[in-house]
Amino acid sequence: MIKDYVPTIGIEVHTQLKTDSKMFCGCSTSFGNRPNTHTCPVCLGMPGSLPRVNRKAVVLGLKAARALHCAIPPIAQFARKNYFYPDLPKGYQITMYRFPLGTEGHIDLMNEHDKLSKGRGIERVHLEEDTAKLFHEGAAGTYIDFNRAGLPLLEIVSKPEISSGSEAVRYLKELKRLLWFLDISDANMEEGNLRCELNISLSPEDSGVLGTRVEVKNLNSFRAVEHAIEFEIKRQTKILAGGQKIRMETRGWDENIDKTVHHRFKETVSEYRYFPEPDLPNLTLEGDIMNESAFDLNNIPARRVSELIDRFGVPPFGANLMMSGTGVSEENPYYMADFLIEAIDRHGAQGTQTANLITGTVFEFVNKTGRMLDETDLTPKMLAEITKMVSRDELSITNAKKALNLLLEHGGKVKDVVQREGFVQVTDxxxxxxxxxxxxxxxxxxxxxxxxxxxxxxxxxxxxxxxxxxxxxxxxxxxxxxxxxxxxxxxxx
Ligand SMILES: [Zn+2]
CATH class of the missing domain: 1.10.10.410 (Arc Repressor Mutant, subunit A)
Structure with missing residues (x-):
């Protein structure tokens, strides 16, 4: 009889914080520049150079830790993680080890029934610096770009509570949305400023012991995460069912063959010889820095989605679309949801119908023209007027959409447009x-x-x-x- 195995999955996310300068020096963080143009003695690891903490990075890190409902300890401490690799000129990475920014949190997320729920646990949130980027050019050799060395990273470690590929994707999507909406990170997987690694182990059902964990890297899309998990569960089940043991190893995701492949067998944690960073003071997490990182918890995106659904009658699809960051410019991520709420709350528009006009006509307009809702002259009051005319049978839904399009395009007054275009519905x-x-x-x-x-x-x-x-x-x-x-x-x- 084949035993059933239960997968236990933990996810480590590295996200680049949205600062203008690097974690420990004043070099620019801008992306896509000529290699090795944003460097200085600090991020090149020159002897005698001294790091200085980027305050903005600490503020953003704390904001994330608080958005993830972490306990914030009184003190955080940087530590050295020692290892040798060409992308790490100092021979160590400055990270946090024993005293991170936050511990024991959880993520608010929308579950599969479109209800706000307390999602998977967060083990810890800490700051660290990025390494340089290596380019392997075959026989020509390997090139190093130090523009990336020292970029401020936030590491977010989930508890090993995730049990499937689809659950992992749900967690990651919510995390990405949270980081983007709260202006903590661009959280863009393609530009590499949201990277994730998986720890996957399998254990016999009801055994209560965790299996040997395998690490998977090189995951650059949600699809890759989902497929890598599915693949690993199958691969490890087969090994265990055959009576063999899993070896602790690091594997990489190979997109071309849709499989994970062996990279190396893993060393243990102690080999990094962590110790407190002597060149940096401890961070005291109280007073000003706590005020600077404070924000309204109701603005956590999942909470806003839930509000749209439960309080304003927006269908779940529409609520998620309005809180997806599309259709609005980057400076105004909440504009779409605020717009709808104002139309309903202040101007008496009908909820579901207004939401449908936004998810239908407004998004069509955005896709067609590339203009964002906050760049048009349409106001919540105008949208409310249109829906009220529809409820009074003065405007058919088809003509309401046409009127809305014209108003998005050219602005103007609702009454004028409806009359000029002959949209008034004949009920006489x-x-x-x-x-x-x-x-x-x-x-x-x-x-x-x-x-x-x-x-x-x-x-x-x-x-x-x-x-x-x-x-x-x-x-x-x-x-x-x-x-x-x-x-x-x-x-x-
Ligand atoms: Zn620098």
Whole structure:
């Protein structure tokens, strides 16, 4: 009998903090520049140079730790992690070891039922510096770019509580959204400022002991994370089921073959010979630095999504779209959600309909034109006016969308646009009866087939009436009138 194995997955995320200068020197952090142009004695590891802590990096790190509900200790301490590698000129990396910025937290996330929940635990959050970047150019040798050396990184370590690829992706997406919305990091996987590593182990069901863990690196997309986890679970299950043991190793994700591949067998933690960094003082985490890193916890993105769904009746898809950072410029990440709430709360717009107009028409406009909602002249009040006209049957939903598009494009007043374009819906009974009679006269044959029993043909006449009225007739009432006049022969009166 094959035993069942339970996967235990922990995720380490390294994210580059959004600062102008590096972690311990004044060099620029800008991306995509000529190699080795943003360097100085500190980030090149020259003997005698001394590091200085970037205050902004500490503030951003603390903000993240607090957004992840971590306990903030009174003191944090930098430490040296000693190892040799060409991308590390000092022979050690400055990181935090025994005293990180935050411990024992959790992430707020939207679960698979679209409910706000206390997601997986966070073990620790700490600051460290990035290494230089190596370019292996085959026979030509290896090149080193020190522009990356010393960039400020935040390491976020989850508890080993994740049990599947899809759960890992849910966690990472929420973390990325949180870092981006709170302006802590660009959290861009392609530019390498959000990198993750997995620790995966398998243990026999109900055994209570953790299996030997395997590390997986080189994961540069959510898809890679999901596939790597699925692959490792299968690979390790097969080894264990065959009676063999898992060896502690580091593996890499190879995108081309959709598999993890062996890199090296792992050394143990003690080989890094950590000790407190003698060139830097301890960080005291109280007073000003705590005020500077404070923010409204209600602005945690998952909480805003949940608010849109539960309080304002926005469908989950729309709520997530509005809190995805698309359609708004980077300086205004919350603009879309705030816009909707203002339209509903202050101007009396109807929730679901307003949300649908935003997720439909506004996003179509953004995709088509590349303009962001906060760059247009549309206001929450204007959007509310449109939805109110729809509820009063003064505007069909089709024309509401057209009006919205014109207002997004050119601005103006709602009433003017609706009148100028002839969007006002005709609900006047006499006008509608006249219209319906005209349509019947022009389509005698169809009327005849309907009388003979083919009632579905009424749809064609409704279409004609809408065309004739340029979309202004109220289609529901037109349908009723046609039914009455044709089938109940009220046209004699
Ligand atoms: Zn430097």
């Amino acid at each position: 009974e006499d006008e509608l009866v006249t219209l319906v009679r005209e349509v019947m006269e022009e389509n005698e044959q169809i009327v005849e087939t309907i009388r003979k029993g083919k009632e579905t043909a009424i749809g064609a006449l409704v279409g004609e009436a809408m065309k004739k009225s340029k979309g202004q007739a109220d289609p529901r009432r037109v349908n009723e009138l046609l039914t009455e006049l044709i089938l109940f022969k009220r046209n004699q009166t």
